[in-house]
Amino acid sequence: MKYKSVHTNAIHAGEKQAKFCDALTVPIFQTATYVFKNTRDIERFGRKELAHYEYGRYGNPTQRAAEEKLAAMEGGEDCLLFASGMAAIATTLLAFLSKGDHIILTDDSYKKTFQFCVHELPRFGIETTIVKMGHYDELIKAVRKNTKIILTESPTNPYLNIADFSKLARIKKKIGGDILLIIDSTFGTPFNQKPLKWRCDLVFHSATKYLAGHNDILAGAVIGAHHLIEKIRMFQGATGGIIAPHCAYLLLRGLKTFPTRMERQNQSALQIAAWLEKRKDVIEKVYYPGLKSHHDHELAKLQMKGFGGVISFVISRPLRRVKQFLNALKLCAIAPSLGGVETLITHPACVSYYAYSKKERQKLGIVDGLIRLSVGLEDPQDIIHDLKRGLDRII
Numbered sequence: 001m002k003y004k005s006v007h008t009n010a011i012h013a014g015e016k017q018a019k020f021c022d023a024l025t026v027p028i029f030q031t032a033t034y035v036f037k038n039t040r041d042i043e044r045f046g047r048k049e050l051a052h053y054e055y056g057r058y059g060n061p062t063q064r065a066a067e068e069k070l071a072a073m074e075g076g077e078d079c080l081l082f083a084s085g086m087a088a089i090a091t092t093l094l095a096f097l098s099k100g101d102h103i104i105l106t107d108d109s110y111k112k113t114f115q116f117c118v119h120e121l122p123r124f125g126i127e128t129t130i131v132k133m134g135h136y137d138e139l140i141k142a143v144r145k146n147t148k149i150i151l152t153e154s155p156t157n158p159y160l161n162i163a164d165f166s167k168l169a170r171i172k173k174k175i176g177g178d179i180l181l182i183i184d185s186t187f188g189t190p191f192n193q194k195p196l197k198w199r200c201d202l203v204f205h206s207a208t209k210y211l212a213g214h215n216d217i218l219a220g221a222v223i224g225a226h227h228l229i230e231k232i233r234m235f236q237g238a239t240g241g242i243i244a245p246h247c248a249y250l251l252l253r254g255l256k257t258f259p260t261r262m263e264r265q266n267q268s269a270l271q272i273a274a275w276l277e278k279r280k281d282v283i284e285k286v287y288y289p290g291l292k293s294h295h296d297h298e299l300a301k302l303q304m305k306g307f308g309g310v311i312s313f314v315i316s317r318p319l320r321r322v323k324q325f326l327n328a329l330k331l332c333a334i335a336p337s338l339g340g341v342e343t344l345i346t347h348p349a350c351v352s353y354y355a356y357s358k359k360e361r362q363k364l365g366i367v368d369g370l371i372r373l374s375v376g377l378e379d380p381q382d383i384i385h386d387l388k389r390g391l392d393r394i395i
């Protein structure tokens, strides 16, 4: 059953009314395989006359409930879950690409997606062209006869750039053929934006983030038309990056409160971003698509219902002082990841880009003063109080 409201879908979509032993919630089907009554049933299953689960790598009822719920929430026909966001991305790309193909990726994509496309895909004879985010003429010029996929993210990490879905869909239409337009909507979430409604073909999520929401599992998802998901499902059966039943259960549980959490994270982040913007004494610039000062604010307003829980800002102090700020915090935890109930803060120069030289970091726009804050569900005033404690330390 699908509903119009993301709140109702989050709780009821994908859940059959009659459950094992009349349980209210979907049980964890902790099983590797499924029993057939007799050989006749196996044969009927093989001829697709009998709906039945076969073996854990090809699906699980707990996983299926979470997939149907997420498909309904994203407004897609079908969904497939994976062991992590990266498993979703790598499996999907490999399912559609062959030797001699070409893909276009925007430059501020998640760094492991970037690594996979730029360093791993060439080993299989697949080329990637990187184009600057928001430079649509450059993107059009990059298209070749063998281009099969355009992949971008929105909002991006860490500057929260917004991809123009309508422009991208028009470019795809103009190119024609069977090119796929794929959006990694991890930062956007199905509460704040629906890329499929803008005629994008597939949506990726690192479900590790807002969807599961409790910083306790890794999971990934791809959502889109049945025939595309079915092709990826077949390929996943051969590559094996499946979600475990227990993780599927935790995701299902997290999804039920996701819209409510997201509403609050949107509100809190907007409030905190506005407060940070006032601290001109120590903050050079705040990046949050909900702020009028953000370069993509108008586009974000057009495409998004809320602006998410991630804020980036640049502290106008040298590296030593930036570390002092971080070390003075008591509530915000210094950790990578985002979207969960706990507020997390990262210093990209030290955490995600520690292996890069200062010159390489600067080329990627990762300046020493850059901080990324993922606003959790604590009282926003407590988060502000903690940030104030840190900032006051480095005045």
Ligand SMILES: Cc1ncc(COP(=O)(O)O)c(C=O)c1O
Residues within 6 Å of the ligand: 084, 085, 086, 087, 110, 153, 157, 184, 186, 187, 205, 206, 207, 208, 218, 219, 220, 337
């Ligand atoms: C935008 C984006 N896509 C994909 C991923 C990969 O997800 P996972 O960590 O679940 O593999 C991440 C992880 O941070 C991400 O931020």
